Amino acid sequence: MLDIRGLSLSLGEFSLDGVDLTVADGEYFIILGPTGAGKTILLETIAGIYAPDSGTISLDGREITRTDPKDRGIGMVYQDYMLFPHLTVGENIGFGLRQQKIEPDRIKERVSETANLLGIGHLLDRTPLTLSGGEQQRAAIARALVLRPRVLLLDEPLSALDAVTRDRLRRELKAVHRAMGTTIVHITHHFEDIFALADRVAVMQDGMIVQAGTPDEVFRQPATEFVAAFTGMENIFPGISRVRGSEAAIDLGAITLRTVTAVEGDVYAGIRPEEVIVSREAFESSAVNAFSGTVVEVQQNGIFSRVVVDAGVPFVAVLTRQSIARLGLAEGEPAHVTFKASAVHVFSR
Amino acid sequence: MPPNRDALPRPSAFKALFLAVLFGLVAYMVVVIVGLVVYPPLPALIESLTSPEILFAIKLSLITSAISTTLCVVAAVPVAYSLARFSFPGRRLINSIFNIPLALPPLVAGVALLIFYGPSTFGRMLSATGLDVIYTPLGIIVAQFFVNLPYMVRVARSAFETINPRYEHVARTLGCTEWGAFRQVSLPLARSGIVAGLVITWSKSIGEFGAVLMLAGATQMKTETLPIALFLNMSTGDLDLAIAASVILIVISVASLAVFERYSGGRGVF
Numbered sequence: 197m198l199d200i201r202g203l204s205l206s207l208g209e210f211s212l213d214g215v216d217l218t219v220a221d222g223e224y225f226i227i228l229g230p231t232g233a234g235k236t237i238l239l240e241t242i243a244g245i246y247a248p249d250s251g252t253i254s255l256d257g258r259e260i261t262r263t264d265p266k267d268r269g270i271g272m273v274y275q276d277y278m279l280f281p282h283l284t285v286g287e288n289i290g291f292g293l294r295q296q297k298i299e300p301d302r303i304k305e306r307v308s309e310t311a312n313l314l315g316i317g318h319l320l321d322r323t324p325l326t327l328s329g330g331e332q333q334r335a336a337i338a339r340a341l342v343l344r345p346r347v348l349l350l351d352e353p354l355s356a357l358d359a360v361t362r363d364r365l366r367r368e369l370k371a372v373h374r375a376m377g378t379t380i381v382h383i384t385h386h387f388e389d390i391f392a393l394a395d396r397v398a399v400m401q402d403g404m405i406v407q408a409g410t411p412d413e414v415f416r417q418p419a420t421e422f423v424a425a426f427t428g429m430e431n432i433f434p435g436i437s438r439v440r441g442s443e444a445a446i447d448l449g450a451i452t453l454r455t456v457t458a459v460e461g462d463v464y465a466g467i468r469p470e471e472v473i474v475s476r477e478a479f480e481s482s483a484v485n486a487f488s489g490t491v492v493e494v495q496q497n498g499i500f501s502r503v504v505v506d507a508g509v510p511f512v513a514v515l516t517r518q519s520i521a522r523l524g525l526a527e528g529e530p531a532h533v534t535f536k537a538s539a540v541h542v543f544s545r
Numbered sequence: 546m547p548p549n550r551d552a553l554p555r556p557s558a559f560k561a562l563f564l565a566v567l568f569g570l571v572a573y574m575v576v577v578i579v580g581l582v583v584y585p586p587l588p589a590l591i592e593s594l595t596s597p598e599i600l601f602a603i604k605l606s607l608i609t610s611a612i613s614t615t616l617c618v619v620a621a622v623p624v625a626y627s628l629a630r631f632s633f634p635g636r637r638l639i640n641s642i643f644n645i646p647l648a649l650p651p652l653v654a655g656v657a658l659l660i661f662y663g664p665s666t667f668g669r670m671l672s673a674t675g676l677d678v679i680y681t682p683l684g685i686i687v688a689q690f691f692v693n694l695p696y697m698v699r700v701a702r703s704a705f706e707t708i709n710p711r712y713e714h715v716a717r718t719l720g721c722t723e724w725g726a727f728r729q730v731s732l733p734l735a736r737s738g739i740v741a742g743l744v745i746t747w748s749k750s751i752g753e754f755g756a757v758l759m760l761a762g763a764t765q766m767k768t769e770t771l772p773i774a775l776f777l778n779m780s781t782g783d784l785d786l787a788i789a790a791s792v793i794l795i796v797i798s799v800a801s802l803a804v805f806e807r808y809s810g811g812r813g814v815f
Contacts, residue, residue: 266717266720274715276711278712292719340719
């Protein structure tokens with residue numbers, strides 16, 4: 197168990213301000229937050245690159261706040277890979293093992309074992325700069341994993357990759373986590389990562405952890421307005437996805453959404469509030485998702501207001517004050533919600 | 546079709562004038578330098594090049610410059626790394642102090658060294674131990690080191706500055722000590738920059754005149770490096786030997802410039 201108590205550090209423009217965090221053994225823990233929130237220096241402090249001004253870090257009950265990074269058993273992977281350009285991919289992956297003076301044959305064996313796990317076994321003799329971004333990130337993950345770290349820290353490991361590669365590597369990360377059971381702390385600003393990977397999630401802002409919990413808790417009950425605004429998707433529903441041809445039906449229990457996705461099984465469906473159209477009457481349109489329900493909440497809030505329509509599940513929509521007045525929306529009134537298939541985002545859970 | 550800047554029917558007066566200045570000056574520089582090399586008849590040049598005095602000067606220059614360059618590299622690496630990586634009070638000021646010898650006329654540096662190793666308390670203590678710097682070959686090394694260290698520091702610092710510190714961070718999480726991360730990661734990555742600095746430092750120390758003249762003197766066959774040989778033979782009117790020393794210095798300069806350009810990757814020293 198990784199236990200962080202009251203961790204503070206001031207480092208020029210970035211700082212940590214009393215960070216408390218507990219990550220259980222084998223947990224996939226995601227830290228979400230905007231650029232400049234101090235996420236990277238939190239990881240670097242956990243890894244031992246920086247010594248905190250105050251606070252403690254313990255791993256498995258042993259305090260490691262002042263332990264040398266090499267003795268912590270914590271691996272680190274950066275967004276921009278940081279593969280040593282003067283070494284081959286194989287030498288990069290074997291770098292940590294060589295520090296332990298392990299015999300070359302054994303190093304070779306473990307390097308190819310880990311490389312094969314990540315599907316880069318055929319690239320060991322290449323130099324890092326001849327690899328694609330996805331391959332480089334796999335090599336960087338392999339370099340950390342080959343030492344069997346007690347905790348693996350991933351600093352935005354998917355952010356520098358194109359969408360297709362990102363999706364594939366995200367699935368591989370999940371598989372690796374399952375296979376090795378390594379405790380992972382992963383920083384991201386993509387909420388897709390959370391639904392695909394996280395057991396628990398913490399939201400970080402201005403050097404502080406503002407909320408921590410399961411993805412469901414954080415998205416459903418954002419503790420602060422910041423979390424709500426940052427997570428953005430207020431309409432998040434667990435369901436079961438069934439793909440038929442190019443279309444998919446997401447069974448939410450009370451209602452079924454239609455969308456286009458290849459993700460099957462247990463999923464979350466997310467719809468941004470801006471994409472939900474509220475009307476008094478049902479209407480003919482190209483949008484395939486249309487449900488009738490009752491307005492349960494109208495929250496006036498500046499130019500835009502939040503309207504919640506219960507149509508089996510509660511849909512949050514964002515409307516202008518004028519639209520609410522024009523439609524005469526009020527609590528208890530009947531209403532319809534409509535949104536396009538493409539507005540439904542699906543994440544496996 | 547996009548306009549092609551080379552496709553003008555006739556160069557404009559502007560372009561013609563600027564290019565004329567450029568090519569005129571290049572021709573001037575080449576003619577001046579090549580002119581010196583081809584001035585003496587070839588047999589006379591070869592005879593001068595193999596004269597005992599020039600051979601001595603070559604040997605002394607090679608030995609002193611090799612030692613002073615080695616010392617420069619050994620000293621400059623920790624200095625350059627500290628300036629590139631660590632933050633400490635007075636960092637900017639210290640950086641400027643390391644650049645003073647670049648701006649200082651070498652003659653002035655030489656006089657300062659002469660005072661320091663001569664009549665100063667330190668100088669008297671040093672000569673009491675039998676270590677004489679003034680007017681000795683050791684003085685040549687001391688002078689070359691003092692004047693050329695800043696060049697090495699500048700090139701090495703820019704080499705370290707281009708290396709992302711995260712390489713070392715990763716190395717340390719992989720089991721390296723700070724020393725290990727430096728030796729196995731930063732130093733190899735800075736290698737070409739350090740080689741470039743080494744070459745320019747060596748070339749400058751071979752050619753160093755002013756500071757060497759002041760501190761080590763100009764004693765024939767004792768502290769006679771190539772530039773000193775050039776100076777001594779020029780002042781006694783022995784033009785052939787002076788030109789022979791010049792030719793060697795030209796060859797060394799051109800060769801080391803080529804190596805520097807090859808390794809520095811466009812990083813400037815000046």
